Amino acid sequence: TDPDADDDGDGISNADEFLAGTNPTASDTDGDGTSDSDEIAAGFDPTDANSLPMPAAIAYYDFEGTSSSVVTDLTFNGNDATVGKAAQTTLGVDGGAPAGGSPATAADLQDGLLTTPIDATPIIGGEGSYTFTAWLKPSDLGGDKFLFGQTSQGIHNGIRSGGFLHQAHWGADTNGATNLNDYLAADEDGWVHAAWTYDGATDTGQIYLDGVIDYEGAKNSPNGSGNLIIGGSNGGGDNFRGLVDEIAVWSE
Structure with missing residues (x-):
């Protein structure tokens, strides 16, 4: 696997996924419906399905x-x-x-x-x-x-x-x-x-x-x-x- 590539297209390089403990071939490692990149950006755990960003208020x-x-x-x-x-x-x-x-x-x-x-x-x-x-x-x-x-x-x-x-x-x-x-x-x-x-x-x-x-x-x-x-x-x-x-x- 190329460490500089982004195999799953989630905006995180394979190398950074390895450091974060996420799956470089799956854009949503914990399967909670929120991409790894969005969870990391919001300060949540992309490996824990119970750690979800708060939805936006209307x-x-x-x-x-x-x-x-x-x-x-x-x-x-x-x-x-x-x-x-x-x-x-x-x-x-x-x-x-x-x-x-x-x-x-x-x-x-x-x-x-x-x-x-x-x-x-x-x-x-x-x-x-x-x-x-x-x-x-x-x-x-x-x-x-x-x-x-x-x-x-x-x-x-x-x-x-x-x-x-x-x-x-x-x-x-x-x-x-x-x-x-x-x-x-x-x-x-x-x-x-x-x-x-x-x-x-x-x-x-x-x-x-x-x-x-x-x-x-x-x-x-x-x-x-x-x-x-x-x-x-x-x-x-x-x-x-x-x-x-x-x-x-x-x-x-």
Whole structure:
């Protein structure tokens, strides 16, 4: 084998593959669907199928330096969010999530709403999937306080049933295991990190609270239509109340 050649065409010479412990005749040594060169560039192990680069988000809002009406999508996908209820939505509030990556400012949603241009159709059709994450500092845990929704019915994820993280697809409603009233009573700053995932291939939903799984189980695909909204559900009702920071959206 020529050490200067690149037999598998992955952009890494045979000699460098030998030094990295990868297979010079296979562009994806560990068979995880990501090429050796991409894994090395991202700082992951190309010989370990469980070491995968994080997929790119389709929208990310850190609420730093925002105007009074638009929140910039920092992924450069152009999915800027627009304030839908100006009187109830305040951007650039001092005191974001202290454990987050941009703790200076947050958004205050008091029945507020942000609309996005993200078409949720790929999520609710076929084997579409999603991951939604956010830092939350709720000021009201009573009733229905949804953070992620759609223009019409469909996804409504947030807080429900007296303080539980909740995942719902308009007919597939599930609470997490932890009541936030009890959880936040022992929390130092009142902030929690929440994540909701849905795998369309297996129809499985998950809720995470501060990085720990709070629910996992069977979940039907979302039954609704329209774009993703932030701060409410079904076009803008049952709105979240409190501070939010570092909201991110993935389509897987």
